[in-house]
Amino acid sequence: MKVVVDHNLCEGNGRCAEVAPEVFELRDDDRSHVLADAPAPGSRPRIDLAVSLCPRQAIRLIAE
Amino acid sequence: MAALTPDTVDIIDPDLYVRRGYPHDEWAVLRREAPIYRYERANTDPFWAITRHADIVNVSRQPELFHSIQRLFVTINEEGSPAPDEAILRQLLNMNPPEHGAYRAIVNRRFTPRGVQGLREQIDRITAEVLDGIVDRTECDFVTEVAARLPLAVIAEMFGIPRADWAMMFRLSNMMIGPGDAEYAGDETILETLQRARMEFFQYFSQLCEDRRQNPRDDLASVLANGLVNGAPLPIFELMSYFALLIIAGNETTRNATSGGLQAFIENPAQWARLKGDPSMAAGAAEEIVRWTSPVIQFTRKATADTNLCGVPIRAGDELALFYPSANRDEAVFDRPGVFDIGRNPNRHIAYGIGEHFCLGANLARLELQVMFRQLAERLESVESAGPLHRMRSNFVGGIKHMPIRYRMRPRA
């Protein structure tokens, strides 16, 4: 599984980084950046939570 | 008293909010017995009362199926109250995808964590000044003298509004959000109060915009005045509504979290001792304060198609009211929801909403509350209630109008 943030949609409010800091990082461009292309399986629940919290529906999960 | 049942609870009469505060017992009955409840009473148009955390999340996450609408909250039918369409003009809160995102993007960068961190010093300074204002006394009205001042000053500062005009903004903002409250409205009807407040707003902010178009600065007023949607500037009325929204939304809500937060500490001395012992707990405290106080009582949605929630059929055109304070005491999500615990972790409250309309100012409100409670913890040597609370007459934004306290405060370190 791959995690992708669409930077045209992301508004940088940081909700994803709040709940899954090991996967998402807000940078100086006010966009969320994915830290690990293939995150550890243990992060999955937090990634799902981030997806559900994201106000702009900017996070997508792509099955490999 | 007779046992409460879904058909006997009253969750919207604004006078009840003055008398008893939030109807937590009533919401608990609805959560337990009728979480998707058709609220039909003689004094209001019918709506669905949504009271569980999971259902509010579910509705909020489908912004196309459940539209945000002009009528932001459900209320009783009162003489002189504005017809739904007049209550508020077009702005973020009643827009829907896809245009909603484009409008939000205009100011968004000023409200990201990085955007608001840039304000930390100003917020620290304004907070210290506000507390200096009561340091020489032992009694004050915590709402008007402390809680009300910080959010207003911060948003005014962000806009680039000169200090001399801050008091006027405070008054207008009260009139616009609490037009049904006699203390703010004087002898006028609700509609008259709203109209007068709106006119004064319009005059002031259209001038401000004109100025910032001629002489743009690094402030929020300039960002708005020069903002584009699909390559075109906003029409003047929408621009004015945007200003009004940012001032109002950031003002009463944070104020009420601040006063309700201190009240919670007065009632829970062990939590107060905990924060005083370790002011770095202010971040967690700010979250728990917002869960506990849930300053926004409800927002509405309207179904755009026939659907169902938990098997209950909802018809296209039906209105729903999402009761956030109820979700934030939901037994299914929170361990001991009726306990104020500043160390609560995780704290999945939805006091700032969730999904498409998630509070634009959440990062700002958090920072303001963190700074305020950190400084209060450092400077207040003692604090207690010095008289009864006076609550605002509103079933939309829950508010404490007056909160007399007795205290001892240390001068600035």
Ligand code: HEM
């Ligand atoms: C403790 C303080 C606050 C609380 C509890 C709060 C609560 C909320 C809630 C529940 C919503 C969601 C509305 C919906 O889903 O329909 C919202 C939206 C909004 N809030 Fe806040 N808010 C707070 C502070 C602020 C501040 C400081 C600002 C600063 C300007 C602000 C600006 C906004 C705006 C502009 C929206 C509309 C967003 C949209 O529709 O896209 N709020 N707020």
Ligand code: SF4
């Ligand atoms: S939650 Fe969504 S919009 Fe917010 S920073 Fe993360 S990806 Fe961007």
